Amino acid sequence: MPESWKLTKALRDRIYRYATVKQTGVSLRQMVQFGSRPSQGSLFHASHFAVHELPIRLSHRVKDLETLPNGLAREPSIQLVRDWYAQSFEELTALPEPRIKDPEMARLLSGEKQQEEQISGHKKSLEEPVNRPYIFSDDGVVINRRSHSSSKDNGNGEVLIENLNSTHMHVGLLRPRRSYYISTPKDIVYPPEVQNYNKDVTKTLTKIKRRHDATVTTIARGVQSWKRKKNFTYVDNSVNQFLDRFYLSRIGIRMLIGQTIALNQQAMGNMYSDDYVGIICLRTNVMEVAQDAIDAARFACEEHYDMIEAPPVQLYCPEDLEFMYVPGHLVHMLFETLKNSLRATIELQQRLHPGKAIEDLEFPPVKIIVAEGLEDITIKVSDEGGGIPRSAIPLVWTYFYTSANQKIEEYDPSFTSGSFKPPFMGLGVGLPHSRLYARYFSGDLKLISMEGYGTDVYLHLNRLSSSSEPLQ
Structure with missing residues (x-):
């Protein structure tokens, strides 16, 4: 973050006005x-939705970070994350509204016309009607997505896509579209103007996504430091409730950002794949993703314990089991879970055989x-x-409870997003954070x-995928 940037009173007041607005959820079905x-x-609509929805979500989190109790809001790491969110809010709200010169095209892109018609001498194909209802094959519910938008001529032959919402006029907000798609x-x-707007939004979102890469770790450092000071x-x-709300919101923010970036990048680079819509895989192969997580967890374990070969992991999974999901989420959940199991397996054998070299230990497999x-x-x-002792079971779902004897780094003023590598263990966020990933869909x-x-962890993944985001 540039040293010259600071959260001004005017910006904070604007953020707090946005924080009074209700967030709009997006379902996995809608994203695909x-x-x-x-x-x-359609990418224009998605970009415009993201640009107007994300500041609302960011504003809620800035307000939460500033109202944390008992001095936690004053921790340098917490304030650093707050500034990341505030700066991202400022950049998104500074993006100019798109101006479309062709009135017919502007009406289409404002969502005002959602029926089949000729546009500039071109007739829509029957395969892509504008107002086609979407029937969810899993439950038969018909969803008719419409956006009741307005467009205004600026007097120069250009049409400003405005979408003003009278219920939010008191905070000076533009209403995001009712639907992401x-x-x-x-x-x-x-x-x-359409392609240029999509490119500008993609560029801005890419920078914002990179800025927030280390949010989970930075929040962890702030709370751990606060815990030590308060003893x-x-x-x-x-x-804990704040962290659940904050991390769940972050998953949703990154999902919306990542999906919008991926859709636009695929279109700009013509990198189409019938298996993927953005970051969502329509046919996620569970065995392949699980194997990726196994390889990553065993490698991290070998690196941390300086051992040649981590405990074996046995995988029992149908080879052809596929469903619609976000592979990145599944890898994250399995990686964190496997990491815990591998660590527990190694450290138990070390306790049972003190003095024995780690390479000479025999480890039972993780299944x-x-x-x-x-x-x-x-x-x-x-x-x-x-x-795990029965008395400690409730504690594993609280943040920063960990059995690992490892401290994370103290706050460093020179720390920037992306420059900090999370430790193999000791953060105390793995299981509760993974549960949020599961609950997100x-x-x-x-x-x-x-x-x-030993311990059994059950990861339930909803295969219907018709529910919307759990926004708070």
């Missing part, structure tokens, strides 16, 4: 309606079993790492432990 080859018009024709030539053993319930149901795909990760993560033997 673009298809593998979206039109520039709006169907537009693919067989017409869109004006350069707290555990984080109280109000802070991953995948089952397919009508509603869920369930993944069980089982280890023989000694288990209506799944869940549960743990059952047998003290003296």
Whole structure:
């Protein structure tokens, strides 16, 4: 972050006005309606939605960070994250509204016309009607996506896409479109203003996404530092609730940013894939993703313990099991879960055989079993790492409870986003954060432990994917 940047009173006041506005959720189903080859018009709608929705979400988090109790809001790491969010808010709200010179095109892109018609001598194909209802194959619900927008001529032959919402006029906000996805024709030539707007939004979102890469780790440093100063053993319930809300919101923000960037980059580079719509894989192969997570977790384990070969991991999964999901989310959840199981397995054997070299120890395998149901795909990760005492089970779902004897780095004023590598263990955010990833798309993560033997973690993934985001 540039040293000259600072959160001014005027910007803070504007952020707090935005924080009074309700957030708009986006479902996984809606995100994949673009298809593998979206039109520039549909991407325009997605970019415009993101530019107007993200500042609302960011504003809620800035307000939360500034109202943390008991001095936590004054921690340097917490203030650093707040400034990242505030600066991203400022950059998004500074983006100029797109101006479309062609009135017919402007009406289409404002969402005002959502029926089949001729545009600039081109008729829409029957395969891509603008106002086509979308029938969810999993539950038969018909969703008719419309945007009741308005367009205004600025007197110079240009039309400003404005979308003013009278209920939010007191805060001076532009209303985001009702839907992230709006169907537009693919067989017409869109004006350069459309493509230029999509490119500008992609460039801005890419910079913002990179800025926030280290948010989870930086928040962890701030809370850990605050805990030590206050001599707290555990984080109280109000802070845990804040962290749940904050991290869940971050998942949604990054999902919206990542999807918008990926859709635009695929279109600009013509990097189309029938399997992917943005970052969502329509046919996520569970076995392949699980194997990627196994390889990554075992490598991280070998690096941390300076060992030649990590404990074995046995995978039991149908080779052809596929469903619509975000592979990056699944890898994250499995990686964090496997990391815990591998660490518990190694450290139990070290306690049972003191003085024995780590390379001479024999480790029982960690087992991953995948089952397919009508509603869920369930993944069980089982280890023989000694288990967790029953009294400690509730604590594993609280933030910054960890059995690892490792401290994270103190706040460093020279620290910048992306320059800090999270430790293999000791943050105390892995399990609760992974559970949020599961719950983001209506799944869940549960743990059952047998003290003296091992632990089973059950990851339930919702395969229906019709629910909207859990916004708070």
